[in-house]
Every structure is written in C-alpha cells, then in structure tokens.
Amino acid sequence: MISADHLAFDKNHIWHPYTSLTTPLPCYPVKSAEGVFLELEDGRKLVDGMSSWWACIHGYNVPQINDALRDQLTRTAHVMFGGITHQPAIDLCRRLTNITPQGLDRVFLCDSGSVSVEVALKMALQYWQSRQERRSRFLTIRHGYHGDTFGAMSVCDPEGGMHSLYSGFLSEQLFAPAPANGFDRQWHEDDITPLHNLLEENRQDVAAVILEPIVQGAGGMRIYSPRYLQRVRELCSHYTVLLIADEIATGFGRTGKLFACEHADISPDIMCLGKALTGGYMTLAATLTTKHVAETICSGRPGVFMHGPTFMGNPLACSAANASIEMLLSSDWQKKVLDIEEQLRSELEPCRDLTSVADVRVLGAIGVIECVEPVNVARMQRKFVDRGVWIRPFGKLVYIMPPYIIKADQLGLLTHTIHSVLQKGI
Ligand SMILES: *Cc1c(COP(=O)(O)O)cnc(C)c1O
Numbered sequence: 470m471i472s473a474d475h476l477a478f479d480k481n482h483i484w485h486p487y488t489s490l491t492t493p494l495p496c497y498p499v500k501s502a503e504g505v506f507l508e509l510e511d512g513r514k515l516v517d518g519m520s521s522w523w524a525c526i527h528g529y530n531v532p533q534i535n536d537a538l539r540d541q542l543t544r545t546a547h548v549m550f551g552g553i554t555h556q557p558a559i560d561l562c563r564r565l566t567n568i569t570p571q572g573l574d575r576v577f578l579c580d581s582g583s584v585s586v587e588v589a590l591k592m593a594l595q596y597w598q599s600r601q602e603r604r605s606r607f608l609t610i611r612h613g614y615h616g617d618t619f620g621a622m623s624v625c626d627p628e629g630g631m632h633s634l635y636s637g638f639l640s641e642q643l644f645a646p647a648p649a650n651g652f653d654r655q656w657h658e659d660d661i662t663p664l665h666n667l668l669e670e671n672r673q674d675v676a677a678v679i680l681e682p683i684v685q686g687a688g689g690m691r692i693y694s695p696r697y698l699q700r701v702r703e704l705c706s707h708y709t710v711l712l713i714a715d716e717i718a719t720g721f722g723r724t725g726k727l728f729a730c731e732h733a734d735i736s737p738d739i740m741c742l743g744k745a746l747t748g749g750y751m752t753l754a755a756t757l758t759t760k761h762v763a764e765t766i767c768s769g770r771p772g773v774f775m776h777g778p779t780f781m782g783n784p785l786a787c788s789a790a791n792a793s794i795e796m797l798l799s800s801d802w803q804k805k806v807l808d809i810e811e812q813l814r815s816e817l818e819p820c821r822d823l824t825s826v827a828d829v830r831v832l833g834a835i836g837v838i839e840c841v842e843p844v845n846v847a848r849m850q851r852k853f854v855d856r857g858v859w860i861r862p863f864g865k866l867v868y869i870m871p872p873y874i875i876k877a878d879q880l881g882l883l884t885h886t887i888h889s890v891l892q893k894g895i
Contacts, residue, residue, distance in 0.1 A: 471498045471510050487863075494847050497854060502529030505875050507859050515859040518869035518883045523686070523718045524749030527796055528872040534748050537792035541785050550578070550781040557787035564794050565755055568727060570736035573757040577774070578782045582717040582743030583616025585754035586679075588776055589713045589739045590620045593677035596711060596762050599769025604676040606640075608667055608710070612647040613681055614688035615715050624679050626688040629864075643667050643675065647685065648693035652732075652832055656696040664701065668708050677711035677739070678704075682729040683832070686718035690837040690868050692830050695733035702735040711738040711762070717754065721745040721794075722802045723870060725810060725833035738762055748793030753786035805873045809834040812877060813869075816884035823891050827865070837868040838887060849890060856886045867891070 480493060488494045498510040505528050506514045520526060527534070541557060548555065562576040577592075579585050590607065597604040607624050614629070615621040622630055623640040632639055645664035668675065682698050685691040705712040714737035719729035723745065726732055730740070739762065743754035766774050780786075813836035820838050821829045828839040844862045853860045860869055860883065869883055 495851070504528045504530070505872050505879055509854075513854070513857070515854060515857055516871075516875070516879045516882050518858055518860040518871050520745075520870050520872050521749050523723060523744040523870055524747075526721060526723070526745045526873050527748050527793065528874045529749075531748060531750075531793075531796070533796050534750055534789050534792045537788045538750070538785060541788035544784070546785050547780065547783055549779075551777060555782070555784050555787075557784045557791060558782040561787045561790050561794075562755075564791065565742070565757060568794070568798070569740060569742075569757055570728060570730050572736045572759045573740050575758050575760060575763040577756040577758075577776070578787070579754050579756065579776075580778050580780055581616075581752050582741065582754050583618040583621045584778065585717065585741040585743055585756045586615045586621040586624075586715060587618055588756040589679070589715075589741050589758075590624075590677070591776060592739055592756065592758055592762060592766060592774065593711045593713065595766045595769065595774060597676050599765050599767075601769075602673075604674055606642055606671065606674045606676065608643040608645065608664070608671065608675045608678045610645050610647050610664065610680050610685075612685050612689035612691055613679075613715075614686050615679065615681075616717075629688050643671055647689070647691060648697045650691050650693065650828070650830065652683070652692050652694060654694050656694060658700075660694070660697060661700040661704070665704055668704055668710065672708045672710065675708075675710050677713050679713040679715060681715045681717075682719060682737075683732050684719050684724055684729060684835060687863075690830065690835075690839070690866050692832045692835075692837075698730070698733035699735060702733070702737070705738075713737060713739040713741070715741045717741050717743040721797060722806055722873065723833050723835060725803070725806050746793070747786055747789040748796070750789040750793070751783070751786040753783065753790055800873075802873055806834045808877075809871065809873070809875065809880060812880050813884065816881065817887070820888050820891055823888075825891055825894065834873060835868070835870045836884070837866060838891065840865045840867065840891070852890045853886060856882075856890070858883050858886045860887065 499507050500510045501508045507517050508514050566574040577588055609624045612626045615624050623642050645667050714730050716728050720742050739758045741756050747753050810833050813831045817829050817836050820826050825840050827841045830837040843865050
C-alpha cells in the first residue's frame with residue numbers, strides 16, 4: 470500500500486497532466502496492471518477503457534513484449550545512434566516501411582509523439598529551403614491535436630490548445646474549419662471549400678498541410694469522411710504542398726485499418742507514428758517520409774537534416790516496438806477491432822436518447838459520447854471507479870478506446886456503465 474505520506478507528497482510536489490498543482494484532480498494509485506485490468510493499491514480491479522491514451526493495444530504485462538525487453542536488456546539497454554546502428558532499430562524501420570502506405574520508406578526515430586511532429590514540421594521547412602522557396606507556414610484544420618511542444622502546439626486547435634497563453638511566441642498558422650463529423654457522411658464538395666480557398670490564397674507560403682487522418686483525437690474526438698482526406702491529398706498534390714499525416718493516435722489498427730490513411734487509400738508525404746508503436750511499453754515515435762523529400766532535404770544546405778535526439782533509436786524501445794508489431798500482425802486484429810466496433814455501436818447508441826448527450830460516434834475500437842455540457846471529471850471518474858471501470862473523460866467528451874484484447878463482457882461493462890452514469894446524471 471502506498472502510505473498517506475507518499476500520496477501527500479505526490480499531491481503537493483508532482484505535476485500530473487493538465488491539472489492544478491494547488492487543487493489537483495484526484496489521483497488513483499495503481500499497484501499493477503495485467504491484461505485488460507488495472508489493479509488499484511486498495512485491491513480493486515478496473516477494466517481499462519483508455520489503453521493508457523491509445524498506447525496499450527495488447528493490454529498490460531504482455532509476456533511477448535516482456536520477453537523481448539528482457540532479451541534486449543542482456544545485450545544493450547541504450548547506445549548512441551550517432552555513428553552507430555543496431556539490429557532492433559534496423560528491424561523496426563524495415564517493418565515500418567513495409568506496413569505503412571506506399572512511398573514512406575525513409576524513417577527518423579524520435580522520443581515522443583510531439584517530437585515526431587516537430588521533426589515532420591522541420592522536414593517540411595528544410596524541404597522548401599532546399600528548393601529555394603521561402604515557405605514558413607502550415608495549414609491545418611480546427612479541433613486538431615498534435616502535441617505539447619511549441620511547433621506541435623502551433624498547429625493544435627487554437628481554442629482547445631489555448632494559443633492565447635503563448636501568443637507572441639507561437640507561430641501563427643492557417644486554420645480551416647474542422648471537417649464535418651461523420652465517417653459515412655454524404656460528400657458535399659462544399660465541405661472542402663474553406664480549406665481549398667486557404668490553400669489557393671496561401672500557396673506560396675504553405676510548407677505543408679498537417680492533420681490527423683479520419684479521427685481527430687484529443688482536440689475533440691471527431692470522425693470525418695475519407696473523401697475529405699482524399700480531397701486534401703489531391704489539393705496538396707495540385708498546389709505542390711506537402712501533406713503530413715499525424716497517425717500517432719490512429720496508427721496500428723485503432724480505426725479498423727492498420728493506418729487511418731488506408732480508409733482513403735492515400736499516402737502522405739510525411740507520417741508521424743507514436744503511442745501504440747511500442748504497445749504502450751516505452752516512449753518512442755517515428756517520422757516517415759519519401760525518398761523524394763529525404764533527397765531534396767539532403768540536396769540543400771547544410772546537406773543534413775538538423776535533428777538528433779540523445780535517445781534516438783533506443784534499443785529497448787525498438788525491441789518493444791518490434792515485439793508489439795509482430796504480435797499485432799500475427800493476431801486477428803481486424804476481426805477483433807471490428808467486433809469491438811459493432812459492440813460499441815449497438816451498446817453506445819442508446820445513449821443518444823439521453824437528454825445530456827449531444828452525439829455518439831464510433832469508428833473501429835473508438836467510442837465517443839459528446840455531452841451537451843462539460844462533465845465534472847472528478848465526480849464522474851469516481852462513479853466509474855466505484856463501478857469497476859477506468860474511463861477518463863475530458864471537456865464534454867466521455868470516450869473509450871480499450872485494448873484490443875478486451876472481451877465482450879468486459880466491453881459491455883464499460884458501455885453499460887457509461888450509459889447508466891450518464892442516465893443518472895452527476
Ligand atoms: C498524443 C498525440 C501526440 C503527442 O504525442 P506525445 O507522445 O504525447 O508527445 C501528437 N499527435 C497526436 C494525434 C496525438 O494523439
């Protein structure tokens with residue numbers, strides 16, 4: 470048991486994400502995690518609905534990944550990547566080039582999702598430098614989320630990302646309205662007109678368009694039409710602007726395809742991966758690009774790409790990623806995700822009739838309830854924990870993206886608990 474003294478230290482001295490250090494939201498001490506369950510210090514077991522923010526797709530304490538890490542630990546935990554290479558990184562990069570959309574066959578390994586977005590933005594800037602064009606702006610869509618570092622923040626939703634807090638420091642980017650919600654929404658060419666116009670007017674300044682393909686995650690949990698993504702790809706090609714797909718949340722099967730770009734059958738010029746890359750074991754991300762972009766960057770001055778994290782290609786993290794990807798590809802993940810999708814649709818749909826609910830959205834292993842009003846996170850979470858589930862709402866959104874190994878009755882507990890808590894009101 471963690472002592473009261475330790476918990477008091479945590480409360481008074483340790484920042485947790487997006488919460489106050491003076492009046493923090495409650496924190497639940499976890500003792501261990503296994504399969505789909507988080508075990509709290511008091512012995513209660515919770516069915517995990519979050520995959521620790523999209524990452525733990527195989528659940529927790531996964532024997533194959535544990536073994537891969539133990540095995541790698543007997544060789545080397547870490548070694549610099551400058552002037553040195555190693556098998557785990559080579560295996561991982563080969564795998565990534567094989568499974569990602571066509572043409573993405575140059576890989577940059579980095580530390581976290583946000584850094585991989587910085588790398589993508591820098592690649593686009595250096596690409597245009599090499600072509601001797603001054604292009605320094607990025608075009609994106611509202612309600613996006615790309616991370617918390619400055620470059621990444623500049624392309625996050627301006628309101629949700631609180632750009633006003635950092636004004637004067639953040640680069641000012643171009644924002645098109647978010648695409649209309651609805652994967653199956655009937656296509657109207659008007660849906661793309663605002664982005665089309667922005668691109669047309671700023672074609673000489675825009676280095677790249679950056680967006681999350683099909684599902685916008687932390688910026689609003691919105692799901693949009695593959696046709697929109699296809700049109701963005703066509704427009705980027707038409708105006709010779711690079712397209713960056715941020716697949717950090719959507720990658721590795723979450724939306725029902727291995728990568729969300731496949732819903733639209735497109736290849737971006739640059740793609741960011743992270744989160745589920747290591748099965749949620751360690752922090753690791755990757756930025757992939759094409760031979761053309763890589764060669765263009767290296768043809769200009771200074772002839773190299775200017776980035777090189779200390780922990781680039783960390784062998785332990787690469788081994789975890791290799792084990793996780795191998796497990797995923799050798800499993801029946803498509804059927805698993807499809808089964809989760811069907812169950813989410815049938816069991817979350819009744820929430821639509823509740824007066825507190827504005828919308829219900831499902832794609833792949835992602836289920837979203839958008840409420841009419843922002844929810845009281847602390848109170849709602851306590852109710853969830855009391856009923857044996859781990860779900861962390863934010864703003865108006867109560868959403869789940871469980872590990873793919875979840876069983877029907879466990880998923881049923883998540884969906885029925887959401888319905889019953891929303892029905893009773895909090
Ligand atoms: C989480 C996320 C990021 C940031 O990744 P970190 O590892 O938290 O830095 C970037 N883009 C998207 C789409 C994400 O979901």
